Amino acid sequence: MSSRRLGSSRARGRDLAHEVKHFGGLTKHLKKIIFDSNNCLTELKTSDHFEEEVISTLVLPPVADEIVGKVTKNPPALVIFGQTYTSKATLVNKIFREDLFQIVDDSDNNKTWRAVHLKYGSQRNTRLTLTNSFELLNEEPGSPVMRNSWTGIPRVEMLVKEEHQKDACMLSATTEATLNHPLLQCKLQILVTPHNCPGISISQAYNVCTHNVLPVLLYCFDKDQLSEENLRDLQELQNCAGTLPILFVDCREPSEPLVAHRERRLVEDAHEDFDDDSAYDTDERIEGERERHNGLDARLRRRCRPTPNDRPSVIDQLSRAGFISSPEENGRMRGVLDVFTIVNQVEDLHNSAAIVQFIRRSLQYYLIRCCTAMHDLHQHCMNLFITTAFDMQRDILVTPKRIEYARQRENELFDSLKDLTNQKQEQLRSLIQSTVADMTEDLLEQAGNYRFTDLEVSQEGKIQSQKDIKRCTEQIQDLVLARLNACVVEKLIGSVELLRESFLGTLQRCLASLEKIDGDLETSTTVALRQILNAAYQVEVSVRTSSSVVRIIWERMKEFFQSIKPFKTPTRVDTEWKRKVAQTMINNLDESKLAKSICSQFRSRLNNSHESFSTSLRQLEQKHSGRLEKTEEQRMKVRKVYAPRLARLALESTSLRDMVLYGMPKLEREIGRGQYGVVYSCRSWGGVTHCAVKSVVPPDDKHWNDLAMEFHYTRSIAEHDRIVAVIGSVIDHGYGGMGCSPAVLLLMERMQRDLHTAIKANMELPERLHVALDVAEGVRYLHSLGLVHRDIKLKNVLLDKHDRGKITDLGFCKPEAMMSGSIVGTPIHMAPELFSGKYDNSVDTYAFGILLWYVCAGHVKLPQAFEQCANKDHLWTSVKKGVRPERLRPQFDDASWNLMKSSWAGEPSERPLLGEVQSKLQDIYTKALAKREAEGGGGGGAKEQQNLKSDTL
Numbered sequence: 028m029s030s031r032r033l034g035s036s037r038a039r040g041r042d043l044a045h046e047v048k049h050f051g052g053l054t055k056h057l058k059k060i061i062f063d064s065n066n067c068l069t070e071l072k073t074s075d076h077f078e079e080e081v082i083s084t085l086v087l088p089p090v091a092d093e094i095v096g097k098v099t100k101n102p103p104a105l106v107i108f109g110q111t112y113t114s115k116a117t118l119v120n121k122i123f124r125e126d127l128f129q130i131v132d133d134s135d136n137n138k139t140w141r142a143v144h145l146k147y148g149s150q151r152n153t154r155l156t157l158t159n160s161f162e163l164l165n166e167e168p169g170s171p172v173m174r175n176s177w178t179g180i181p182r183v184e185m186l187v188k189e190e191h192q193k194d195a196c197m198l199s200a201t202t203e204a205t206l207n208h209p210l211l212q213c214k215l216q217i218l219v220t221p222h223n224c225p226g227i228s229i230s231q232a233y234n235v236c237t238h239n240v241l242p243v244l245l246y247c248f249d250k251d252q253l254s255e256e257n258l259r260d261l262q263e264l265q266n267c268a269g270t271l272p273i274l275f276v277d278c279r280e281p282s283e284p285l286v287a288h289r290e291r292r293l294v295e296d297a298h299e300d301f302d303d304d305s306a307y308d309t310d311e312r313i314e315g316e317r318e319r320h321n322g323l324d325a326r327l328r329r330r331c332r333p334t335p336n337d338r339p340s341v342i343d344q345l346s347r348a349g350f351i352s353s354p355e356e357n358g359r360m361r362g363v364l365d366v367f368t369i370v371n372q373v374e375d376l377h378n379s380a381a382i383v384q385f386i387r388r389s390l391q392y393y394l395i396r397c398c399t400a401m402h403d404l405h406q407h408c409m410n411l412f413i414t415t416a417f418d419m420q421r422d423i424l425v426t427p428k429r430i431e432y433a434r435q436r437e438n439e440l441f442d443s444l445k446d447l448t449n450q451k452q453e454q455l456r457s458l459i460q461s462t463v464a465d466m467t468e469d470l471l472e473q474a475g476n477y478r479f480t481d482l483e484v485s486q487e488g489k490i491q492s493q494k495d496i497k498r499c500t501e502q503i504q505d506l507v508l509a510r511l512n513a514c515v516v517e518k519l520i521g522s523v524e525l526l527r528e529s530f531l532g533t534l535q536r537c538l539a540s541l542e543k544i545d546g547d548l549e550t551s552t553t554v555a556l557r558q559i560l561n562a563a564y565q566v567e568v569s570v571r572t573s574s575s576v577v578r579i580i581w582e583r584m585k586e587f588f589q590s591i592k593p594f595k596t597p598t599r600v601d602t603e604w605k606r607k608v609a610q611t612m613i614n615n616l617d618e619s620k621l622a623k624s625i626c627s628q629f630r631s632r633l634n635n636s637h638e639s640f641s642t643s644l645r646q647l648e649q650k651h652s653g654r655l656e657k658t659e660e661q662r663m664k665v666r667k668v669y670a671p672r673l674a675r676l677a678l679e680s681t682s683l684r685d686m687v688l689y690g691m692p693k694l695e696r697e698i699g700r701g702q703y704g705v706v707y708s709c710r711s712w713g714g715v716t717h718c719a720v721k722s723v724v725p726p727d728d729k730h731w732n733d734l735a736m737e738f739h740y741t742r743s744i745a746e747h748d749r750i751v752a753v754i755g756s757v758i759d760h761g762y763g764g765m766g767c768s769p770a771v772l773l774l775m776e777r778m779q780r781d782l783h784t785a786i787k788a789n790m791e792l793p794e795r796l797h798v799a800l801d802v803a804e805g806v807r808y809l810h811s812l813g814l815v816h817r818d819i820k821l822k823n824v825l826l827d828k829h830d831r832g833k834i835t836d837l838g839f840c841k842p843e844a845m846m847s848g849s850i851v852g853t854p855i856h857m858a859p860e861l862f863s864g865k866y867d868n869s870v871d872t873y874a875f876g877i878l879l880w881y882v883c884a885g886h887v888k889l890p891q892a893f894e895q896c897a898n899k900d901h902l903w904t905s906v907k908k909g910v911r912p913e914r915l916r917p918q919f920d921d922a923s924w925n926l927m928k929s930s931w932a933g934e935p936s937e938r939p940l941l942g943e944v945q946s947k948l949q950d951i952y953t954k955a956l957a958k959r960e961a962e963g964g965g966g967g968g969a970k971e972q973q974n975l976k977s978d979t980l
């Protein structure tokens with residue numbers, strides 16, 4: 028089987044060069060993920076699908092951005108710090124297996140050495156460079172800038188001369204050396220930090236040496252004690268490094284017991300290597316190495332029993348200061364990346380398992396951070412898409428309903444007001460009549476005492492002109508009108524106001540929400556709408572004098588009084604005259620006419636307002652429908668283009684992280700096959716034993732997207748006992764060789780068998796019902812997360828060793844908002860409405876009903892009605908017509924049959940909720956259990972099967 032080789036492909040060497048190359052390979056995938064993500068996000072940003080505010084969140088946080096930039100642009104480099112110049116020189120020489128750095132004697136440690144940067148070059152050259160620049164410095168006037176063809180790097184290139192001790196430029200310059208060495212050829216660089224440089228602190232050295240590289244930090248020592256200054260430097264280094272691990276390298280000349288101790292540590296560390304990272308290697312290689320180390324370990328253990336005295340004091344110092352784990356912690360590392368390893372002076376340093384392990388972990392540290400950052404971004408986008416799709420879907424569903432609601436409510440309001448006006452005409456007449464009667468005396472009194480404004484009236488009440496008399500008459504009339512108005516209107520409005528809460532409150536809220544849905548929509552439409560409402564229906568009753576009813580009455584009365592014949596010119600405008608004017612007005616008041624006129628005006632204004640409202644609502648509807656068409660288009664794009672793309676990127680970033688952390692899983696025997704992939708067992712992966720690996724090779728982008736979406740939903744839901752746990756994923760880019768599609772390996776917890784197999788193996792009824800209960804619980808859980816499974820069937824229910832059921836295969840599982848109405852599922856489990864493209868999570872209840880049929884039947888043969896269908900189309904046509912599985916007697920009691928029937932009801936709304944299903948099923952299960960116990964327990968399965976067989980026959 029071709030995919031079988033996945034687990035044991037691609038042998039990897041354990042030397043440094045291989046490690047760096049391997050890192051380079053993984054970085055290539057990372058760069059591709061970053062490149063694709065950037066493209067996708069740029070497209071998203073330039074599209075108008077999301078608001079500016081949302082778009083601005085689609086970026087990496089600054090720290091993550093920095094690390095991603097560093098990992099993708101910079102080569103890895105060993106950055107060597109040290110207690111002394113000689114310890115650093117010793118380490119470099121060990122790495123290169125030659126004396127690149129000359130060591131004269133201990134006095135070297137008192138000299139000033141500048142930083143040395145070792146890179147690959149076809150020839151051996153050195154030059155002096157300033158940090159971050161290509162500027163060459165002539166060290167000695169007249170001497171060549173490049174010094175070629177050396178064996179060891181000339182000391183003069185690294186030593187800072189006496190006369191340059193105060194020259195900051197010369198002190199901060201770096202000696203760049205190129206040499207042709209396999210280690211450097213694989214793009215690894217080596218930086219040795221400056222030593223004894225006046226004014227250059229450890230943190231400055233750190234910044235200079237880690238600037239354009241991806242640092243792997245080493246600290247070497249060659250003395251038995253660390254000085255106070257060394258410890259301070261180390262603390263400073265630790266502060267700069269943060270969570271980046273530091274490898275401490277012991278470069279002391281070994282004494283006999285020390286050698287043994289160091290070798291023992293080395294071997295133990297190497298063992299940790301294999302235990303932790305076996306997936307990195309080929310199986311054969313691991314076994315070979317393991318045996319080799321086991322033998323060596325046994326020999327060393329016999330030779331050297333470690334005692335606390337064996338531990339050199341420098342190690343105690345490091346441990347006491349918290350740089351490495353304490354002896355009490357049994358020499359284990361603190362945290363995953365806080366590595367402590369003492370590398371012995373083995374000749375083949377860059378093949379040392381310990382140092383290779385450390386470098387691997389440091390490089391893993393970077394990759395994991397990058398993958399995590401990218402994955403977080405992908406997840407963020409996915410979550411955003413899902414919420415946006417939900418919002419859009421809600422908008423699409425709700426907006427037309429809101430408009431319809433507004434229309435209905437306004438109609439009701441209009442009708443009630445019309446009725447009210449008709450009913451009120453008579454009331455209004457008597458209201459005017461009684462108001463006038465009640466207040467006549469009071470009115471005459473007020474009119475008699477009225478003082479004219481802006482008019483010259485003499486003490487005796489003499490008036491100058493005819494014109495002034497007219498004005499006096501008007502003022503009295505105005506007074507009477509105002510008073511009458513106030514009383515009549517107050518009573519009239521009282522009845523209109525009752526409508527305010529029952530109609531206008533909700534109507535206005537509805538209009539406000541329609542306005543809010545789209546910021547671009549002209550708010551004037553709804554503002555105008557509200558004004559029309561205000562004008563027509565008196566919503567602003569508090570401003571009574573300006574209300575339209577008041578105005579209607581006012582205008583009507585005025586017209587009416589103006590039609591009254593003018594009074595004869597009086598000689599005096601005294602109290603009596605004023606009372607007379609008022610009395611004439613009151614006497615001439617025809618309540619019926621006035622009431623009729625008011626009502627007809629009110630009606631005509633009501634009609635006008637209603638018309639304006641309808642027109643405005645139609646405009647609003649048009650605008651919304653245009654907008655909703657666009658929203659639907661956007662939702663499609665989010666669902667069909669952006670979400671799958673981002674899901675795929677999310678799958679790639681998390682798979683890369685899993686690969687870095689746990690390596691390629693080792694596939695063992697095949698345990699099953701589905702339509703899309705092969706399932707293998709795997710002993711352990713990612714710290715989990717007994718895994719199952721589903722290997723899928725998506726043939727095209729559509730399958731890729733489906734797989735990615737499945738993986739996204741499966742991984743983003745919280746673990747649940749009734750859902751098969753997905754542990755992780757790995758993408759095998761080398762699957763099938765060059766130019767072939769990669770294989771996606773989904774790692775899951777390994778289950779015992781599926782429900783289909785269990786039923787075939789005569790699982791007894793109570794156990795089957797118990798599994799069905801588990802399925803109902805699992806589906807209910809998915810529904811509670813807004814997800815629809817869409818492929819509930821026997822084979823997608825897996826059983827653990829206690830025969831508890833878990834749902835698997837979330838291939839079609841989606842949030843309702845992300846569903847596009849695709850026709851998916853397994854034919855006999857598919858609800859009829861699936862074909863209409865409009866369905867909801869009740870399709871799972873339907874499928875559950877069919878599953879329950881099998882569970883209660885106790886066999887896996889097709890129901891007769893389905894068996895008779897020649898093909899899928901025939902089946903679906905029958906299902907749409909209401910054809911369902913038959914009742915089996917005596918297997919199905921009334922309770923289980925009724926539960927099945929209601930679950931597969933043709934009308935989705937008639938299907939029960941899963942909580943209801945669960946409680947009914949629980950009763951059925953309890954009864955089945957009790958029945959078995961009453962029959963003496965066990966053996967029921969065979970008997971039942973016997974019955975079933977005869978029934979079927």
Ligand SMILES: Nc1ncnc2c1ncn2[C@@H]1O[C@H](COP(=O)(O)OP(=O)(O)OP(=O)(O)O)[C@@H](O)[C@H]1O
Pocket residue numbers: 698699700701702703704705706719721751775776777778779780781822823825835836
């Ligand atoms: N986690 C698992 N543990 C044990 N066996 C499993 C696991 N996952 C799947 N299997 C077995 O592998 C078989 C194939 O599974 P797979 O999910 O590929 O396909 P399927 O669900 O049967 O069909 P389809 O591809 O149409 O969805 C299953 O029927 C089951 O028996």
